[in-house]
Amino acid sequence: EAKRGGGDRIEPFRPSYRSAGYGRLQVESDLRRAFERNELSLAFQPIIRLDGEETAGFEALLRWEHPRRGAISPTEFVPIAESTGLIVQLGQFALEEAARRLSDWHRMTGNQKLFMSVNISSRQLIRQDLIADVRTVLERYRLPPGSLKLELTESIVMDNPERSAQLLTRLRSLGVGLSLDDFGTGYSSLAYLMGFPFDTLKIDQSFLKNNSQPQRPIILHSIVTMAHDLGLQVVAEGVETDADVVLLRQLNCEYAQSFMFSQPMTAEQARKALHDHMAGLKRAS
Ligand code: C2E
Ligand code: MG
Ligand code: MG
Ligand code: MG
Numbered sequence: 001e002a003k004r005g006g007g008d009r010i011e012p013f014r015p016s017y018r019s020a021g022y023g024r025l026q027v028e029s030d031l032r033r034a035f036e037r038n039e040l041s042l043a044f045q046p047i048i049r050l051d052g053e054e055t056a057g058f059e060a061l062l063r064w065e066h067p068r069r070g071a072i073s074p075t076e077f078v079p080i081a082e083s084t085g086l087i088v089q090l091g092q093f094a095l096e097e098a099a100r101r102l103s104d105w106h107r108m109t110g111n112q113k114l115f116m117s118v119n120i121s122s123r124q125l126i127r128q129d130l131i132a133d134v135r136t137v138l139e140r141y142r143l144p145p146g147s148l149k150l151e152l153t154e155s156i157v158m159d160n161p162e163r164s165a166q167l168l169t170r171l172r173s174l175g176v177g178l179s180l181d182d183f184g185t186g187y188s189s190l191a192y193l194m195g196f197p198f199d200t201l202k203i204d205q206s207f208l209k210n211n212s213q214p215q216r217p218i219i220l221h222s223i224v225t226m227a228h229d230l231g232l233q234v235v236a237e238g239v240e241t242d243a244d245v246v247l248l249r250q251l252n253c254e255y256a257q258s259f260m261f262s263q264p265m266t267a268e269q270a271r272k273a274l275h276d277h278m279a280g281l282k283r284a285s
Helices: 022-036 073-086 087-109 122-126 129-141 154-159 161-173 218-227 242-250 267-284
Strands: 039-049 055-066 071-074 115-119 150-151 177-183 200-203 233-237 256-258
Touching: 022 055, 022 073, 022 087, 039 087, 039 267, 055 073, 055 087, 055 267, 071 150, 073 087, 087 115, 087 122, 087 129, 115 177, 122 154, 122 161, 129 161, 129 200, 150 154, 150 161, 154 161, 161 177, 200 218, 218 233, 218 242, 218 256
Parallel strands: 055 115, 115 150, 150 177, 177 200, 200 233, 233 256
Antiparallel strands: 039 055, 039 256, 055 071
16 A cells, blocks of 8 residues: 555555656547547446335436557546646536437336436536536436536535526526535535535535444434425435445435446446346246
8 A cells, every 4th residue: 555645644556647758748649539539438427226226217427448558537637637637528528428328228218217317527617618518418318407417516516606506597597407525525415515505415425434433423414304394305425335225215315426336337338237127026026
């Protein structure tokens, strides 16, 4: 294990793109080329309903398969794409591709309630055309607006609270869902964030790690209860233990998204999983 940053945070050593001798500029130009050469794709991770274990929807996650370096994590390339502005094109690609897949899966399953969550970056939100882009994909793929959800982190809305509030209200009026992503990693209170029209709260995985912390169940309890009192649905991200699943069920937390239930998968795998599930239901009836 390697110690980084001078603090007492211990991070497992992971040979990164940068440590492989690549500079940031190299990553930037590779990323631009990657986009043009179709090295980017989406992975889809199921979001599971906790009363039962049905897949209620998916989160679309960007993937980059570099021809020489292999898979590069979005935690590495998304921040670079954000600082260069390329995230706007990447984000448009993700929105379009996620909407296209969702409409295919709606047609195949007949379940129009199946939803797709797409991550939106700060730059994308501030660009006025996000609203036009969202309206376009809803129409192009004839999606029930509520089946598309946009995920935004607290830091995105806090960068520019007034403008964000306006834009989010306009997005809401199109009927799409709005999820507050990575809740608990920032500093704002949930009460303050409720000035924004979110309908779903995603509890950050950091709350579901450190299982030894005795106060954890109390914290989870208060987050879920408060979210529900404020009319939000809750997704627990990165749940790691059966005990936490039991606790979250007791708290009536609606959804979980974690490796415990499923890893992110390719579009083809996701389609097959939905298809096999339907076949199983038909056999059982
Ligand atoms: P996020 O939006 O919070 O996405 C959830 C991340 O948690 C994903 O990582 C997912 O693979 C991971 N995860 C899910 N379950 C578990 C678990 O049980 N254990 C652990 N340890 N991790 C779990 P991923 O795919 O590496 O994405 C990382 C981040 O990159 C995302 O965090 C999001 O902030 C960003 N990102 C990914 N795709 C996009 C995109 O299309 N646009 C933008 N703007 N950001 C994206
Ligand atoms: Mg997300
Ligand atoms: Mg998250
Ligand atoms: Mg995250």
